[in-house]
Amino acid sequence: MQARLEKLKSQKFLLFSLAVTGIAILIAEYIGKETAIVFANWIFVPIPASMLVLAIISAKKHGVTGNHGKAWIAFAVFSACWFIAEQVWLVEELVYHQKTFPSGADFFYIIGYPSYFIFAILYLKPFKSAISKKMIILSSLVAIAVLVPDLYWTLENSTDEDQFSVILGAIYPVSDSLVLVPAIIGIRLFLGGKVNFLWTLMFVAILLEVVADTGFQYFSLDDSYYTGHPVDILFLWSYILFSFGIYDNIKVFGNKMNSYKDKESLR
Amino acid sequence: MKKESMKEARKALVVLAIEKTLLEVGKTTYDEVLGKLYEDHGCYLADCYEKPEYLAHVLEELYGPNHTVIIDSIKKYLAETSTQEDIAQFIIKISE
Numbered sequence: 001m002q003a004r005l006e007k008l009k010s011q012k013f014l015l016f017s018l019a020v021t022g023i024a025i026l027i028a029e030y031i032g033k034e035t036a037i038v039f040a041n042w043i044f045v046p047i048p049a050s051m052l053v054l055a056i057i058s059a060k061k062h063g064v065t066g067n068h069g070k071a072w073i074a075f076a077v078f079s080a081c082w083f084i085a086e087q088v089w090l091v092e093e094l095v096y097h098q099k100t101f102p103s104g105a106d107f108f109y110i111i112g113y114p115s116y117f118i119f120a121i122l123y124l125k126p127f128k129s130a131i132s133k134k135m136i137i138l139s140s141l142v143a144i145a146v147l148v149p150d151l152y153w154t155l156e157n158s159t160d161e162d163q164f165s166v167i168l169g170a171i172y173p174v175s176d177s178l179v180l181v182p183a184i185i186g187i188r189l190f191l192g193g194k195v196n197f198l199w200t201l202m203f204v205a206i207l208l209e210v211v212a213d214t215g216f217q218y219f220s221l222d223d224s225y226y227t228g229h230p231v232d233i234l235f236l237w238s239y240i241l242f243s244f245g246i247y248d249n250i251k252v253f254g255n256k257m258n259s260y261k262d263k264e265s266l267r
Numbered sequence: 268m269k270k271e272s273m274k275e276a277r278k279a280l281v282v283l284a285i286e287k288t289l290l291e292v293g294k295t296t297y298d299e300v301l302g303k304l305y306e307d308h309g310c311y312l313a314d315c316y317e318k319p320e321y322l323a324h325v326l327e328e329l330y331g332p333n334h335t336v337i338i339d340s341i342k343k344y345l346a347e348t349s350t351q352e353d354i355a356q357f358i359i360k361i362s363e
Contacts, residue, residue, distance in 0.1 A: 061295060068293030126292045126340075130333040193331030252329070253295040 006251075007197075014244045021047070021240060022233045029228055036228025041094055044086040047239045048079070054246040055079035061250060071122035074115050075246075081112035082239075093227055100227065101220055102168050113175040120182030127189055139184035146207075147177035150214050157221045172213040180206050194252045201245035205238040212238065277353050278316045284344035285315060285322065288337055300325050316353075319361035338362065 021043070028039035056079075059072040085108035092098040092105065124131065150173035155166065183206050186199035212234035219225035289297040300322070304310050308321040315322040326334035342358050 063294045066291050066293035066296070068296060071293075127330070127333055127336045129339065130336045189333050190331045193327070193334070194329050196331060253299050 007248075010244065010248065010251075014240070017240050017244075018237055021236045025228065025230065025233050025236070029230060033226060033228070037226055038094070038228075040228030040232050041090045043236065044090065047236055047243075048083040048086045051239050051243045051246065052076070052079040052083045054243055054250065058246050058250050061254065067122045067125045071119045074119040074122060078112045078115035078119060079242075081108045081115060085109045085112065089227070101216075102165050106168055110171055110175065113179060116179050117182070120179065120186065124182055124185060124189065130189060131185055135185055135188055136181070139181045139188075142184055143177040143180045146180060146210055147173055150176075150210060153214060154217045157218065161221070169217055172217075173210065176206060176210045176213055180210070195249065198245040198249045198252075201241045201248070205241035205245070208234045208238040208241070274353060277351055278313060281316045281345065281354065281357055282313050284341050285312060287344060288340045291340070292337065296329070299329065303328070316357060319357055320363065323361055323363075 024043065025036070025040060028036040055072070055076040059069075059076040062069040062072045064070065064073070085105040088108060089100050089103065089105040092103050093100050151170060154169050154173055161169070180203075183199065183203040187196065187203050190196040190199055212231055215231035215234065216225060219229060219231060225231070286297065289300055301312055303325040304312065304315070304321055307325065308318070310318060310321055323334065323338060326337055330337070338361055341361070345354055345358060
């Protein structure tokens with residue numbers, strides 16, 4: 001009962017965080033473009049930082065033993081890459097007044113994807129015998145269904161862009177689709193278990209990332225994108241969902257560890 | 268006397284198999300299972316030899332119906348000794 005109440009509270013707090021972030025961006029946007037640019041650049045400091053801090057806490061708690069220990073180290077690397085990417089974006093835009101796409105931030109966003117993929121693979125590895133070919137095919141089909149229109153959209157509307165920007169723009173939908181596959185498998189695999197909440201939030205976070213990346217491409221191509229554009233809400237929500245997923249997982253595997261200092265006595 | 272020490276040896280073997288499997292998943296899974304076994308069922312890991320269903324229940328709570336994969340790994344470690352009646356009984360009970 002206590003656990004259920006705590007879960008409900010944390011879900012309410014999640015919804016509250018999503019609503020506040022969305023409203024804050026919309027208010028900044030309503031005030032004016034300049035305000036939106038400055039506000040959005042700064043809000044991308046604490047939100048990705050909270051994901052990074054939680055990922056480091058989780059990696060520290062899990063240690064290096066076993067597949068899940070190594071998985072959380074990979075997730076911490078992913079969080080660090082995306083946090084650095086956001087800060088590079090901020091410096092390039094607010095300090096150097098440079099174009100933010102393509103930019104140095106893209107390097108860190110892109111190297112974050114393999115780290116996330118490694119996390120997912122290592123987390124699912126102990127359960128690999130429960131992953132059927134059918135499950136992989138179905139998840140891949142969902143990912144392809146997301147990828148095809150997204151990629152078509154990106155390439156079709158990039159005719160005026162230089163080749164480097166087109167390739168860079170295409171890397172995002174491909175990477176999003178690749179990381180979507182283990183996320184779908186994770187939800188299906190842990191259905192009914194406590195760790196399912198983490199995988200559900202991760203799946204929704206990646207899905208939002210897909211929509212946000214598509215929106216970013218669309219609005220960038222018609223030159224209507226700027227930092228603080230409403231499409232950024234989806235990127236922020238993605239970070240929030242990741243953060244709550246990690247927080248929940250820390251709680252699932254945290255309570256007992258702290259209660260029983262002398263674990264040897266429980267053998 | 269000899270029969271009793273044989274039983275203790277088999278019990279130790281089962282505990283080792285459980286520990287090795289859980290640590291392969293992760294240290295936190297191992298810690299959480301140990302803590303949950305004590306909190307929910309008032310038992311220690313060694314007691315899972317007689318009550319393997321407690322272990323299955325804790326694993327199911329964490330990982331859902333596919334916790335059976337972890338149980339299969341434990342069974343795999345014990346496969347060579349499963350001809351022993353006690354261990355065979357453990358395998359049957361944990362599989363239920």
